[in-house]
Amino acid sequence: MADYKPNEMMTIAASRALKDTDVCFVGIGQPSAAANLARLNHAPNVTLIYESGTLGTKPSVLPLSIGDGELCETALTTVSVPEMFRYWLQGGRISVGFLGGAQIDKYANLNTTVVGDYNKPKVRLPGGGGAPEIAISCGEIFIIMKQSKRSFVNKIDFFTSIGHGSGGDSREKFGVRTKGPTRLITDLAIYEPDAETKEMVVTSIHPGVTREAIQENTGWTVRFANDVARTAEPTKQELEILRDLNARTARAHGEAA
Amino acid sequence: MARIVSLAEAVKAAVRDGDTVAMEGFTHLIPHAAGHEIIRQGRKHLTLIRMTPDLIYDQLIGMGCAGKLIFSWGGNPGVGSLHRFRDAVENGWPNRLEIVEHSHAAMANAYEAGAANLPFAAFRGYIGSDLPKVNPHIKRITCPFTGESLAAVPSHRPDVAVIHAQRADRKGNVMIEGVLGVQKEAVLASKRSIVTVEEIVDDFGPRNLNAVILPSWTVGYVAEVPGGAFPSYAQGYYPRNNAFYKEWDEIARERDTFLAWMKANVLEKGPDAFRQYARKLEAAE
Numbered sequence: 001m002a003d004y005k006p007n008e009m010m011t012i013a014a015s016r017a018l019k020d021t022d023v024c025f026v027g028i029g030q031p032s033a034a035a036n037l038a039r040l041n042h043a044p045n046v047t048l049i050y051e052s053g054t055l056g057t058k059p060s061v062l063p064l065s066i067g068d069g070e071l072c073e074t075a076l077t078t079v080s081v082p083e084m085f086r087y088w089l090q091g092g093r094i095s096v097g098f099l100g101g102a103q104i105d106k107y108a109n110l111n112t113t114v115v116g117d118y119n120k121p122k123v124r125l126p127g128g129g130g131a132p133e134i135a136i137s138c139g140e141i142f143i144i145m146k147q148s149k150r151s152f153v154n155k156i157d158f159f160t161s162i163g164h165g166s167g168g169d170s171r172e173k174f175g176v177r178t179k180g181p182t183r184l185i186t187d188l189a190i191y192e193p194d195a196e197t198k199e200m201v202v203t204s205i206h207p208g209v210t211r212e213a214i215q216e217n218t219g220w221t222v223r224f225a226n227d228v229a230r231t232a233e234p235t236k237q238e239l240e241i242l243r244d245l246n247a248r249t250a251r252a253h254g255e256a257a
Numbered sequence: 258m259a260r261i262v263s264l265a266e267a268v269k270a271a272v273r274d275g276d277t278v279a280m281e282g283f284t285h286l287i288p289h290a291a292g293h294e295i296i297r298q299g300r301k302h303l304t305l306i307r308m309t310p311d312l313i314y315d316q317l318i319g320m321g322c323a324g325k326l327i328f329s330w331g332g333n334p335g336v337g338s339l340h341r342f343r344d345a346v347e348n349g350w351p352n353r354l355e356i357v358e359h360s361h362a363a364m365a366n367a368y369e370a371g372a373a374n375l376p377f378a379a380f381r382g383y384i385g386s387d388l389p390k391v392n393p394h395i396k397r398i399t400c401p402f403t404g405e406s407l408a409a410v411p412s413h414r415p416d417v418a419v420i421h422a423q424r425a426d427r428k429g430n431v432m433i434e435g436v437l438g439v440q441k442e443a444v445l446a447s448k449r450s451i452v453t454v455e456e457i458v459d460d461f462g463p464r465n466l467n468a469v470i471l472p473s474w475t476v477g478y479v480a481e482v483p484g485g486a487f488p489s490y491a492q493g494y495y496p497r498n499n500a501f502y503k504e505w506d507e508i509a510r511e512r513d514t515f516l517a518w519m520k521a522n523v524l525e526k527g528p529d530a531f532r533q534y535a536r537k538l539e540a541a542e
Binding site: 028029051052053054063064065066067068069071072073078079080081082084085086089090109113118119121122123124125126127128129130131132133135136137158159160161162165170171174175176252253254 | 362
């Protein structure tokens with residue numbers, strides 16, 4: 001049995017969700033690690049797009065920011081930011097958007113704006129960035145987030161970007177025709193929306209994780225699918241590629257120019 | 258027609274107290290030297306527009322230059338919080354900061370509409386988001402042809418745009434290669450503009466035929482400030498200094514360490530302080 005961390009399991013499980021034919025809008029951090037692992041492992045032809053305008057980028061190290069020079073130098077081409085959001089995202093040319101957040105609810109709505117009241121915030125978070133439109137314009141959304149009671153909450157403090165709204169046909173009622181969050185990948189499990197209610201239900205549990213541990217780290221009563229799978233352990237190859245990528249990245253970012 | 262001047266002269270001429278100022282550069286080519294000059298000249302009550310406030314606005318906000326911020330993502334990319342921005346929003350230090358919050362798509366559309374001399378931008382956005390509840394400038398409009406409901410935001414029409422570019426020629430034509438951001442739109446949307454550049458050249462030489470993004474007659478002032486985008490980067494010149502972005506987290510976390518850093522590195526320095534970061538990478542071929 002391979003020795004690995006929950007964080008690595010999360011990144012690897014997320015990377016497996018990407019297909020070779022996908023066009024993916026990538027956010028910084030965990031999404032970027034997962035998307036590039038997919039590209040370096042099972043999906044060499046996946047098209048990665050960062051909101052800085054880089055189309056078809058193939059970075060050898062993970063970027064710290066959304067517009068590192070590495071992303072532009074290894075991209076097929078780079079377009080302006082208005083073009084990125086208008087022609088490419090709003091134009092419906094992106095199959096998968098990868099998001100994360102500070103708070104999530106059971107319908108996979110995300111908060112990255114504030115903790116507490118908007119006008120008197122306890123914590124002022126960075127804000128929505130590209131997320132409000134990524135959430136509605138990409139064909140489907142994968143969310144990658146570490147679980148805890150603080151982040152998996154019954155009621156989010158602010159709706160930054162829509163998931164499945166209040167459930168059911170919420171998205172259709174808003175006139176949104178894209179699928180929204182189809183997968184939520186955490187350090188403990190994988191969730192997918194219930195076909196009717198759209199509540200995110202656990203469909204796969206990572207190795208060594210119990211149902212109790214999942215519930216303890218979730219602020220709502222977790223639903224489990226009728227036939228819950230066991231997530232396949234990280235393979236030797238997945239772990240090697242991910243760790244090499246992280247090591248290259250740490251070396252690159254440690255070097256001051 | 259662009260005038261080639263020193264950075265101090267450009268800021269003195271173009272930026273006034275109470276102005277709406279857009280300092281753009283999406284991760285790439287952020288006009289940090291110009292930001293420092295605005296701080297040194299003590300501008301006040303500015304309305305700052307920028308998609309990603311970044312370190313440049315953390316510094317302007319912390320030094321009390323801003324009364325209002327129009328933005329879409331206020332973090333230190335890949336690192337965490339902008340502590341001076343947070344201190345202003347959460348505690349009103351050093352002054353109360355009014356915020357007008359958008360998404361990236363709205364900001365990009367608003368710049369583009371400004372450049373196109375339109376009063377507003379329409380796009381498919383903000384659906385199911387709480388942002389329209391806290392920002393009265395986000396409205397809905399119905400398409401007169403299809404009936405689709407779209408988001409509408411007013412165009413950005415700043416008094417001044419400030420950007421950094423790789424090169425200008427002696428006439429003040431401006432060239433940018435790499436991540437383009439919204440700089441062209443920001444300058445065309447603004448009444449006045451300042452462009453700092455890595456170098457002013459007699460002739461652009463071999464270049465991508467689309468690389469001149471602003472002809473001199475669309476630009477106000479051009480100032481040569483080598484290294485002026487540090488700690489962000491200039492493609493073909495120097496890389497992003499990711500280590501400094503991480504260090505900033507410590508510098509800006511507390512008010513006194515922030516003020517000490519600003520005194521030593523901004524107030525007591527001039528644009529020449531950026532020269533040490535300037536490099537030019539050899540062409541690949």
